[in-house]
Amino acid sequence: MIRLRTAGHSALLISDTIGMSPEMVGRYSRQQDKTESALAVLKEMHERAAVKLPQNGQQK
Structure with a gap:
C-alpha cells in the first residue's frame, strides 16, 4: 500500500x-504522506539556497 x-x-x-476502505488507506499512509511533504519542502529550500542572488551593486 505504501509503495x-x-x-x-x-x-x-x-x-x-487492495479491498480496504479509502479512510483506512488514508490512515495507514498518513505518515508516509507527511514524510513526502517534508522531503519536498527540504528539497525546495536546498534549491533556493543554491541560487545565489547578486549582492548590492555586484554583477555575476
Whole structure:
C-alpha cells in the first residue's frame, strides 16, 4: 500500500485495488504522506539556497 501511495496513486484507487476502505488507506499512509511533504519542502529550500542572488551593486 505504501509503495502505491508513494508512486502517486490516490487513496480511492488503492482502496479498490487492495479491498480496504479509502479512510483506512488514508490512515495507514498518513505518515508516509507527511514524510513526502517534508522531503519536498527540504528539497525546495536546498534549491533556493543554491541560487545565489547578486549582492548590492555586484554583477555575476
